[in-house]
Each structure stands twice: as structure tokens, then as C-alpha cells.
Amino acid sequence: MTHSRYAEESRRYDADKLSVWYGICFNFRDKTYREHTMPTGSHSLSFPVQGDKENSSFFTEYLNKLLEERDSLGLSDMIHEIDAMMLTVEPGNSVEYIEELCLMSPYHYLVTLESESHWTHVLRIDMTAPDLIIREVKNDDTKGIFRSLNEVFPIGSSKPHSRYMGEILRVTNRHDVVKLQQRRGILFFSQDDIGKLELPGNLAITKPSPYTHNVVAYLERKPEEPRVYALGVSSIRNDARQACERAKQRQQALAIAELILPVDHLATRIYSQNREVAILEWLSLSSYYYWGSFDIVDQNSSTNVTKSIHYADELRSPAKVFTANNTPYFVNHFKIFPSPTENFVRNYGPRLHHIALAVKDGNRQGIENIDFVVDAIREQGKSFLLDVIGSKDEGLKQIFSSASEHSSLIIEYVQRFGGFQGFFTKDNVAELTHAAGIEEELLRMQTEAQKAVRV
Numbered sequence: 011m012t013h014s015r016y017a018e019e020s021r022r023y024d025a026d027k028l029s030v031w032y033g034i035c036f037n038f039r040d041k042t043y044r045e046h047t048m049p050t051g052s053h054s055l056s057f058p059v060q061g062d063k064e065n066s067s068f069f070t071e072y073l074n075k076l077l078e079e080r081d082s083l084g085l086s087d088m089i090h091e092i093d094a095m096m097l098t099v100e101p102g103n104s105v106e107y108i109e110e111l112c113l114m115s116p117y118h119y120l121v122t123l124e125s126e127s128h129w130t131h132v133l134r135i136d137m138t139a140p141d142l143i144i145r146e147v148k149n150d151d152t153k154g155i156f157r158s159l160n161e162v163f164p165i166g167s168s169k170p171h172s173r174y175m176g177e178i179l180r181v182t183n184r185h186d187v188v189k190l191q192q193r194r195g196i197l198f199f200s201q202d203d204i205g206k207l208e209l210p211g212n213l214a215i216t217k218p219s220p221y222t223h224n225v226v227a228y229l230e231r232k233p234e235e236p237r238v239y240a241l242g243v244s245s246i247r248n249d250a251r252q253a254c255e256r257a258k259q260r261q262q263a264l265a266i267a268e269l270i271l272p273v274d275h276l277a278t279r280i281y282s283q284n285r286e287v288a289i290l291e292w293l294s295l296s297s298y299y300y301w302g303s304f305d306i307v308d309q310n311s312s313t314n315v316t317k318s319i320h321y322a323d324e325l326r327s328p329a330k331v332f333t334a335n336n337t338p339y340f341v342n343h344f345k346i347f348p349s350p351t352e353n354f355v356r357n358y359g360p361r362l363h364h365i366a367l368a369v370k371d372g373n374r375q376g377i378e379n380i381d382f383v384v385d386a387i388r389e390q391g392k393s394f395l396l397d398v399i400g401s402k403d404e405g406l407k408q409i410f411s412s413a414s415e416h417s418s419l420i421i422e423y424v425q426r427f428g429g430f431q432g433f434f435t436k437d438n439v440a441e442l443t444h445a446a447g448i449e450e451e452l453l454r455m456q457t458e459a460q461k462a463v464r465v
């Protein structure tokens with residue numbers, strides 16, 4: 011299929027999907043979407059800061075400087091929502107992963123872009139939520155920068171191709187955004203590099219962050235234009251389409267299809283010393299603002315939240331969350347607290363830890379929706395790291411799935427009650443962090459690694 015035909019098909023697909031799903035999508039949107047575009051202008055610093063985690067004077071000084079500069083340069087107005095998230099999986103894993111995601115999320119398989127050494131699958135909900143781009147290398151021997159980022163970490167290296175790569179942000183003028191960001195010290199892959207990496211040629215892509223190891227890509231697109239990724243030859247792959255259809259039939263049979271909503275937040279784990287710089291770097295690259303940081307004392311870590319200045323509704327552009335230990339690993343033996351976050355980063359490398367999906371507020375057959383969804387998915391053989399935690403009284407309930415064997419990513423489900431605006435409760439986060447720290451694969455690999463060096 012030629013590129014222009016793919017663009018046309020993509021546009022038609024969106025129109026078809028929207029009409030087919032009209033009853034589903036727009037019903038819940040009418041009730042739960044809080045989307046509103048904020049007035050234009052410089053306002054990245056106008057949001058109240060929440061939380062109890064103390065930041066350094068360096069952080070406060072540069073938070074103000076960077077956001078003021080971003081606004082005055084016009085970057086805050088040129089950079090918009092997260093248009094897509096990109097990740098890679100091991101050879102032969104993408105179709106199974108598509109089936110898993112089509113069961114556990116509202117994503118549908120859209121199209122596959124084939125290039126010389128990669129299959130790149132595009133999953134979509136609709137044009138009001140970000141796409142999910144899943145890349146699979148055709149050959150296990152394929153080397154590349156994303157593989158290298160995994161290989162220096164004990165568990166990361168066991169699945170060298172599996173990692174979250176980063177977000178694509180929609181921009182109104184890619185050329186101007188790149189020029190301004192380069193002046194601010196941001197490094198980009200050249201067009202030649204992007205071609206060799208077999209990434210879409212219509213993206214500008216930063217070099218991986220030294221703090222999160224993620225990239226940020228800019229895609230120029232007007233809101234009403236289709237999302238098109240200029241890469242290889244596009245086709246609908248039968249195996250991927252059938253895998254997703256099977257999962258969607260199960261979703262319908264389980265009566266959970268309408269309950270699972272788009273992505274609420276993306277949570278990245280980083281080294282303790284990189285907490286502040288990772289936040290400031292992301293704010294420099296995006297049009298997000300600093301929502302606040304909370305100390306999770308029991309787990310010796312903090313949760314740090316950023317949100318879009320343009321969309322109050324996370325489902326339109328997910329919140330970005332950073333979790334870091336409070337202290338570095340080499341002093342942790344003096345503490346009585348566990349360090350699940352630092353353990354994760356040391357074993358997997360800095361990376362995305364989980365994708366959180368919102369669950370529609372309400373209940374089904376007298377069971378709160380999140381419990382209904384989790385019970386149904388558990389019956390399909392998927393496991394969870396703990397039971398659903400939180401309560402209606404506290405405002406929200408949450409749970410972590412086990413890490414996917416295909417991507418190593420965890421799916422979180424989060425249900426907010428009665429329009430609860432808060433992002434989390436400290437008790438919930440402490441329990442979730444603890445549960446992720448005793449995740450089976452992490453423990454097994456850690457024990458093996460320690461055995462190997464026993465003297």
C-alpha cells in the first residue's frame with residue numbers, strides 16, 4: 011500500500027470506527043470526559059503544586075526558568091498531546107502481545123508497517139486517545155540503540171528487545187519546535203539515523219534521555235488530520251487482525267469492553283539521584299506542568315506527577331509519572347525500609363514500569379467496575395500482583411497486573427469514584443510499590459544474580 015493510500019485508509023478507518031463505536035465511545039465520553047482546552051497563553055506555572063516531597067532549590071529555580079522560557083518561546087503552545095506511545099518486543103512476540111492488549115485494553119489493531127528488519131504494528135482506540143505502536147525485530151541478532159539500553163542491566167538483558175521507547179507528541183510546527191529545542195541543548199537523531207533505525211520518517215526524535223532512557227518524538231499534525239506514520243509498506247496482517255478480533259469477542263462476552271477506558275498515566279522508574287532532572291527534562295520536552303511530588307516513606311520512594319497544560323483530562327493526554335527511591339542503593343542497607351524502586355531500576359534499567367488504564371466509574375451486577383474487570387481478566391488466565399486496593403470512600407481503587415511476558419510492562423487499572431480529582435492515595439501507592447517489588451521474575455532473577463557471584 012502506498013503511503014498516501016495508507017493515509018486515506020487511516021482516515022477512513024477512523025471515520026468507520028467512530029461510527030461503529032459511536033454508542034460506546036461517545037456515551038462514556040459525554041459522562042466522564044472532562045476535556046477542555048485551556049486558554050492559550052503563558053500559563054505553565056499557573057497550576058497549584060501539590061504534595062509533600064521537598065525539592066531542592068535547584069529544582070525550584072529551574073522549574074520556573076524552564077517553564078517561563080518554554081512559554082515565552084511559544085513551545086508550550088506548539089507542543090500538544092501525547093499522540094502515541096512506542097515500544098518494542100522480542101521476535102515472534104508481537105501478535106501474542108496484541109492479543110493480550112486487545113483483551114486487557116480498549117486498543118484495536120489497525121495496521122502493520124513492514125520495513126526491512128522490523129514489523130511495526132499500530133494499535134488505536136480512536137483519535138481522542140494516543141495510539142500504541144508495537145515494534146518487533148524480525149531477527150533476534152538485530153543490534154541497535156534500544157537493545158543496547160537493555161543489555162547492561164541484569165534482567166533487562168534477558169529480554170534485550172523488550173522495552174518501552176517513548177512518546178510521540180503532536181506539534182503544530184515540527185521544524186520550529188526542533189530548532190528551538192536544539193538551541194536549548196536537546197539532541198536529535200538525524201533523518202539518516204531515523205531511516206537506519208526504521209522509525210517513521212515524518213518524526214523528529216530526540217536521543218534517549220540519560221535519566222529515563224526514553225525518547226520523545228514530534229509529529230506535525232493538525233487535530234483534524236489523520237495520524238500517519240511514514241514507514242515501510244503498510245498492510246493489514248491477518249494473524250494480528252484475527253488475534254485482536256478473538257480478544258475483542260472475549261471482551262464482549264465478558265461484558266468488560268465498555269468498562270476499560272484509555273490510558274490514564276504512564277509511570278517511569280528512575281534512579282534516586284535523577285528524580286528532579288528527569289522531571290525537568292520531560293517538562294522541557296513537552297507542554298506538561300509539574301503537578302507535584304509525594305513522599306511514600308514506607309517504600310523509601312516518591313511519586314512525582316506531571317500533566318498536560320492543554321488537556322485537563324488524562325485520557326486525552328496521559329499524565330506522566332516518575333517514581334524514584336529516596337536514597338541511592340549503597341546507603342539502603344543502613345535503612346530499615348525496602349527499596350523496590352531502586353531494585354527495579356538496577357535490574358531492568360531506567361524505563362517505563364507500567365501503563366495505567368482508567369476504568370469507567372460505576373458498578374456492574376452490584377460489583378464495582380474495577381473488580382468486575384479484574385475478575386473477568388483473571389478468569390482468562392492473566393495474573394495480578396495483588397488484590398484490588400483502595401475504596402470508594404478514598405476516591406479511587408487500583409491494581410497492578412503481573413508484568414507481561416512479552417513487553418515486561420505492567421498494566422494498572424484505576425477507577426475513580428464520583429469525579430474524584432486526586433491522582434492517588436499514599437496507602438495505595440505504598441501497597442502497589444511493595445507488590446511490584448516482590449514481582450516473581452524480579453525476585454527470581456535477583457536470586458540467580460546473587461548466586462552467580464557468591465564467594
Ligand SMILES: [Fe+2]
Nearest residue numbers: 277364366422
Ligand atoms: Fe500508577
